[in-house]
Amino acid sequence: MSLHQFLLEPITCHAWNRDRTQIAISPNNHEVHIYQKSGNQWVKSHELKEHNGHITGIDWAPKSDRIVTCGADRNAYVWSLKDGVWKPTLVILRINRAATFVKWSPLENKFAVGSGARLISVCYFESDNDWWVSKHIKKPIRSTVLSLDWHPNNVLLAAGSCDFKCRVFSAYIKEVEEKPGPTPWGSKMPFGAVLAEFGGAGGGGWVHSVSFSSSGNRLAWVSHDSTVTVVDGTKGSTPSQLKTEFLPLLSVLFISENSVVAAGHDCCPMLFRCDDGGSLTFVSKLDLPKASITRNISAMERFRNMDKRATTEDRNTALETLHQNSITQVSIYEGDQSDCRKFCTTGIDGAMTIWDFKSLEASIQGLRIM
Amino acid sequence: MAKNTLSSRFRKLDIDEFDENKFVDDHDEPVDNQGPDGAEIDNLIRQGDMMTAFHIALRNPPVNTKNPAIKERALAIVLRVLTSFKSSDIEPAVKSLDRSGVDLLMKYIYRGFEKPSDNSSAILLQWHEKAFAVGGLGSIVRVLTARKTV
Numbered sequence: 348m349s350l351h352q353f354l355l356e357p358i359t360c361h362a363w364n365r366d367r368t369q370i371a372i373s374p375n376n377h378e379v380h381i382y383q384k385s386g387n388q389w390v391k392s393h394e395l396k397e398h399n400g401h402i403t404g405i406d407w408a409p410k411s412d413r414i415v416t417c418g419a420d421r422n423a424y425v426w427s428l429k430d431g432v433w434k435p436t437l438v439i440l441r442i443n444r445a446a447t448f449v450k451w452s453p454l455e456n457k458f459a460v461g462s463g464a465r466l467i468s469v470c471y472f473e474s475d476n477d478w479w480v481s482k483h484i485k486k487p488i489r490s491t492v493l494s495l496d497w498h499p500n501n502v503l504l505a506a507g508s509c510d511f512k513c514r515v516f517s518a519y520i521k522e523v524e525e526k527p528g529p530t531p532w533g534s535k536m537p538f539g540a541v542l543a544e545f546g547g548a549g550g551g552g553w554v555h556s557v558s559f560s561s562s563g564n565r566l567a568w569v570s571h572d573s574t575v576t577v578v579d580g581t582k583g584s585t586p587s588q589l590k591t592e593f594l595p596l597l598s599v600l601f602i603s604e605n606s607v608v609a610a611g612h613d614c615c616p617m618l619f620r621c622d623d624g625g626s627l628t629f630v631s632k633l634d635l636p637k638a639s640i641t642r643n644i645s646a647m648e649r650f651r652n653m654d655k656r657a658t659t660e661d662r663n664t665a666l667e668t669l670h671q672n673s674i675t676q677v678s679i680y681e682g683d684q685s686d687c688r689k690f691c692t693t694g695i696d697g698a699m700t701i702w703d704f705k706s707l708e709a710s711i712q713g714l715r716i717m
Numbered sequence: 718m719a720k721n722t723l724s725s726r727f728r729k730l731d732i733d734e735f736d737e738n739k740f741v742d743d744h745d746e747p748v749d750n751q752g753p754d755g756a757e758i759d760n761l762i763r764q765g766d767m768m769t770a771f772h773i774a775l776r777n778p779p780v781n782t783k784n785p786a787i788k789e790r791a792l793a794i795v796l797r798v799l800t801s802f803k804s805s806d807i808e809p810a811v812k813s814l815d816r817s818g819v820d821l822l823m824k825y826i827y828r829g830f831e832k833p834s835d836n837s838s839a840i841l842l843q844w845h846e847k848a849f850a851v852g853g854l855g856s857i858v859r860v861l862t863a864r865k866t867v
Contacts, residue, residue, distance in 0.1 A: 465738075489740055510740065511864070552862040572862040573855035590816050592853020 348634075348707075350669050350700040351389060353382070357695040359402060360676055365409035367680060371395075372693065373402035379416055381433070397424050397435045404449035404460070411455045417446035423460050423470070425479065438479040440468040448494050454501045456523045461492030467506055469518045469538075484516050484539045494556045498563040502527040502536055505566055507554030513568040513576075515543040531564055531580035545578060545586050546570070552595065555611070560601040561685035565621065567607050569596040575609055579625045589619065589627040598677040602687035602704075605717045608633070610674035610692055614666055616702060620717065631714055633707055636667035672696035742864060752779040752791030762801055771810050774798040778821055780865040788867065795825045800840050811847040819852040823860050824867045 356374040363370055369392070371381045379395035379402055400420030407414050414433065417423040421442050424435040440446060444463035451458045457471040460481075467484040490509035497504055497518075504518040517536035519527060528534075533542040545568075546554065552571025559566055567577045573595050578586035596611030607627075610616040615634040621627050652658050665671060672695040680701050681689035693699045708714050733739060753774045761770035774795045779787045802810065814822060826848060829841045848856065 551864050552858075571858070573858040590820065590855060590859065592851075592855040594854050595858055 348669060348700060348702050350698050352696075352698045353389070354697045356697050357672070358675070358693040358697055358699065360405050361678065361691075361693045361699065362405040362407035362414065363678065363680065363691070364407050364412065370699070371405050371407055371414055372699070373405060373416075374697070375401065377401060377418070377420075379405060379414070393433055395426060395433050395435070398422065400445065403445065403447050406449050406451045406458065408451045408455040413451075413455070415449050415451060415458050417449040417460050419445035421445060421462075423449060423458075423468075425458075436479065438470050438481065440470070440481050441483070442466065442468060444491075447492060450495050450497060452497045452501050452518075453499055454524075456501075457518070457520060459495050459497070459504055459518060461495050461506060461508075463491040465490060465492070465508075467492055467495065467504070467516070467518075469504070469520065471520050471523045473522070482520065482538060484518065486539070487541065487544075488514070493553060494568075496557045496559050498530070498532075498559050499561065500527050500530060500563060503530065503532060503542065503559075503563070505557040505559060505568075507557040507568050507570075509553045511551035511553065511570070512544055512546040513554045513557055513566070514541055514545070515566065516541055543578075543580070543584060545576070545584075555596065556598045556609075558599050558601050558607070559684075560604050561683065562604060565601065565604070567599050567601060567609075567621075569599045569609050569611065571595045575599065575607065575619055575627060577607065577619075577621045577625070577627050579621075582625050585625075587621070587626045589629060591617075591629065593617070597673065597675050598692075600677045600679065600687075600690065601684050602679070602682075602690060603685060603716060606630075608677055608690060610677050610694075612673045614668045614670040614673055614694065614696075616674065616677065616690075616692055618714070618716070631711055633702060633711070634668045634670075635711060669700050670694045670696055670698055751782075752777060752787055753794050755790070755794050758794055758798060762798065767798070767802055767806060768810060768813070770798050771802070772813075775814070775818060775821055775825075778824075778867050780867055791867070792825065792828050796829050796837065799825070799829065799844055800837055802840065802844075804840075804843055807843055807847050811844075811851055814851075816852075819848055820856050820859050821867065822848050823852060823856045824863065827860050828867060 354374050359373045359375050361372045368384045373379050377398045381393040382389040383392040398418040400418045402418045404417045414426040423438040426433040426435050442462045442464040446460050446462045448461040460468040465488050468481040470479045470481040473480045492506050492508045494507040502519045504516045507513045517540045519536050519538050554568050554570050557568040564581050565579050569575050573591050574588050576586045576588040594612035596609040599609040602608050607619045615632050617632050618630040620630050674692045674694040676693050678691050679687050680691040689703045691701050758770050779791045826845050
């Protein structure tokens with residue numbers, strides 16, 4: 348587990364390039380900083396300054412090497428590297444509230460932006476006019492869209508929003524793609540159709556993050572009422588919900604067809620397993636602190652503590668986990684969604700940590716990723 | 718000062734009711750539970766069978782009704798059962814509940830905290846400690862985020 352402290356500012360969001368040599372992060376301001384890996388260090392190579400408001404989402408398309416950013420200034424920009432400089436292209440989203448999240452589709456011919464305007468903007472490139480056009484998905488979203496994830500078939504889009512629901516929409520754009528085949532979520536997919544809607548009844552909290560599995564048959568989401576839910580599209584539409592005893596989780600990711608990693612306000616990534624019957628169980632926290640050694644404090648240290656901190660005890664104020672503040676985003680570092688070997692977390696403490704399943708399996712008793 | 722001689726009836730209007738973007742909760746589940754049966758619970762308390770009284774009190778929570786009287790009645794019954802428990806019996810009672818039962822117990826505990834009476838706070842804090850040991854911070858977060866309150 349290697350932790351790199353970028354800055355003291357929170358990292359609002361991050362995105363990796365294809366070979367993981369560069370990372371684009373936003374240090375909680377109007378800019379995107381791109382860092383290049385050199386040896387064991389990260390060196391800042393570019394600063395992308397175009398947004399007028401805080402950047403809320405970054406996504407880096409691995410194949411076409413384009414970055415899309417969205418911000419609180421209600422805009423999105425698509426950046427392309429030309430002669431070593433990242434050049435922005437404005438995308439008119441036609442939203443009247445801040446954008447909250449952005450994601451490239453698997454084929455990278457379109458991207459979806461969630462916003463506080465209670466709608467999702469799906470944008471595609473129109474080569475005749477040489478600009479990006481946006482189409483809106485509005486109904487039946489009733490509050491801010493917090494998170495999006497694309498299905499592998501490039502058409503379906505899952506959205507988690509503040510109206511306590513997780514929905515699967517069709518984002519089929521006839522100008523850029525062929526009609527999709529039927530999926531377990533439905534077969535008729537006109538643009539903007541709701542294929543599935545979950546959540547709301549009984550409990551419910553804002554849906555912070557959604558994730559499709561690599562086959563697209565399973566959908567997982569985490570919500571502010573400290574629950575993780577998984578639904579299997581092939582096995583009917585009863586979601587399997589797990590009420591955790593932790594603080595709410597903020598980001599969720601499938602790392603294999605049966606395993607899900609989630610992290611949030613407890614500053615620690617957690618592993619959950621979803622078995623074939625579709626039920627979800629908690630496996631383990633992935634950040635187990637080493638047993639702290641209680642040392643006897645020397646008299647000199649005691650007086651020093653009294654002088655510096657007005658305390659006589661050896662009170663360590665640092666958290667036992669690697670991250671010292673909530674983790675806001677989990678992403679795949681090595682592997683893909685069907686078989687992830689390493690994943691990366693960033694959080695409000697400004698640190699980026701890379702977690703390796705091989706060493707996690709070795710250090711945590713009985714941990715096996717299926 | 719110029720006095721406003723025009724009608725001030727508009728001040729009694731709730732402008733939020735007319736907002737077309739107002740968020741309205743879904744109305745589902747017309748099944749409204751009436752809350753536990755007071756007489757049955759009284760009998761059990763008199764007989765000393767606290768565990769059964771506890772389980773019956775936590776059945777049929779009136780989460781779906783909008784009628785505050787039903788909720789008050791249910792709350793009073795549950796609090797009567799909780800305050801009649803001996804301290805040593807609290808832990809096995811909490812252990813006998815499943816996850817949703819612990820969440821429901823937490824909801825009642827926090828409702829009980831809202832109006833403290835003479836000796837309710839002490840026993841409720843003991844209940845809280847034992848329920849927290851099982852449910853963790855998640856059960857408290859679910860009390861705060863629940864759309865349907867008890």
